[in-house]
Amino acid sequence: MELLFVIAGIAGLLVSVAGISLGGYxxxxxxxxxxxxxxxxxWVPVGVAAAGLLAADPVMAVVGGVCFAVAAVxxxxxxxxxxxxxxxxxxxxxxPEEDAVADGxxxxxxxxxxxxxx
Numbered sequence: 347m348e349l350l351f352v353i354a355g356i357a358g359l360l361v362s363v364a365g366i367s368l369g370g371y372x373x374x375x376x377x378x379x380x381x382x383x384x385x386x387x388x389w390v391p392v393g394v395a396a397a398g399l400l401a402a403d404p405v406m407a408v409v410g411g412v413c414f415a416v417a418a419v420x421x422x423x424x425x426x427x428x429x430x431x432x433x434x435x436x437x438x439x440x441x442p443e444e445d446a447v448a449d450g451x452x453x454x455x456x457x458x459x460x461x462x463x464x
Contacts, residue, residue: 358396365389388417
């Protein structure tokens with residue numbers, strides 16, 4: 347039975363190192379930085395759980411597994427949010443509304459009033 351834990355622990359460590367490496371590679375790309383970091387954070391608890399299996403420490407293995415489950419839910423929620431098209435923006439990234447028009451004389455932004463029918 348102990349040999350089974352050792353094999354599972356070594357396999358878990360190899361998978362977690364591969365996942366962390368892939369996430370680190372993804373994080374080097376500017377467009378994939380956030381998903382890459384989330385991917386790394388997803389696989390770190392797998393390494394903890396695998397180390398718990400290797401050390402025959404059931405508490406460490408369970409805590410690593412629970413943390414992996416929480417990280418997987420967070421990763422899935424972020425993926426779902428990106429897929430639905432909703433984009434979170436910080437206040438610095440807000441853009442002027444499309445109905446804003448620059449005044450030709452002063453260069454100030456003038457907002458056009460829209461009636462209830464438009």
